[in-house]
Amino acid sequence: MTGSERGGGRALLIGNSRWHWAQRQDHDLRVDHGPPEPGRIGNDPPVWAAVGPVPESLMAHQDLRIRLEDVPLPKAPPWLGVDRALGAWMAWRCSQEQQLDCSRGLLLVDAGTVLSLTRVTADGCFGGGQLIPGYRLQLQAMAEGTLGLPSTPEVPNNDALQEVFPQQTVAAMQRGVLEAMLASIAAAQQHAQGLLWICGGDAALLKKHWTGATKLLQLEGDLQLQALLSLGAGLSSGRDR
Structure with missing residues (x-):
């Protein structure tokens, strides 16, 4: 069976x-x-x-x-989250199947509760990464950690996100968090220099506002599944x- x-x-x-x-x-x-x-x-x-x-x-x-x-990701340390391992292995496997240029490895961005950046080396091994609060977690932290900042809607306001410097407080919070996430990804990608895969619940949001090079960008929301x-x-x- x-x-x-x-x-x-x-x-x-x-x-x-x-x-x-x-x-x-x-x-x-x-x-x-x-x-x-x-x-x-x-x-x-x-x-x-x-x-x-x-x-x-x-x-x-x-x-x-x-x-x-159970995940065939070489050099994965025992403390690595299984979700990160699943996504990184599948991104590597898909890159191989699609015959993409993996000579510089890849960087997987998983935009969930936590924004995890996981590097896979050119030989398909775990290569470390970075973890920062995700979109909603950053907004929640601002609302709960201050007296003057409000709670924000679960769903991003796409109209408000079009403005670089919004006047409304909620829109300014949303735009600021988005810019912080994009900047973190851009800085990591500048070091990694390989393929860039984006998955997770906020993958489409990040791709929509990504202003970096798109030649190496791959969007696949459900790699772990x-x-x-x-x-x-x-x-x-x-x-x-």
Whole structure:
């Protein structure tokens, strides 16, 4: 029995604040993201990985869990988050399959709760990275850490983000955070000099406002879920539960 059959052709990545689902249907991949929904796990659990709290209903299915040691990313240290490893390995694999120029490696930007920058070397090994607060986490920190700054909407105001120097406070906060993220990516990419992959919930936002070179830019929002399904297909039905 293949891992995808055992997982019902489904994958679940439990993130810090949201759950990320994938369903393989023939040659299509359906994905969705939202708050934790343990009821969706059902009687035929998906292949899964976690960096956030794991519900009891999944703890009994360790045979379907993808751990860091299951991800074929050479030189990955034992403390590396499995989500970063999944994304970095899949970005490298996709680059190879698409015959992209990997002579300088790649930099994976995962724009989630945390903005993680993960470097993969030219020989496909983990090459370190950087971690900074993500878009919503930075806005939340400003609102909670000051008396005068307000809470901001969950969804970015695209009209407000068109202004470099907005007059409204919320728009100024949103634009400032966006500029900080873009500057961090640009500085890291200047050092890395290789392919630039962007994934995660805010990937489209970053790509829309990216003003750097686009020749090396690759956008793929769901690399980790693709990696889970791929690795899940190789799980043995005899794994320890």
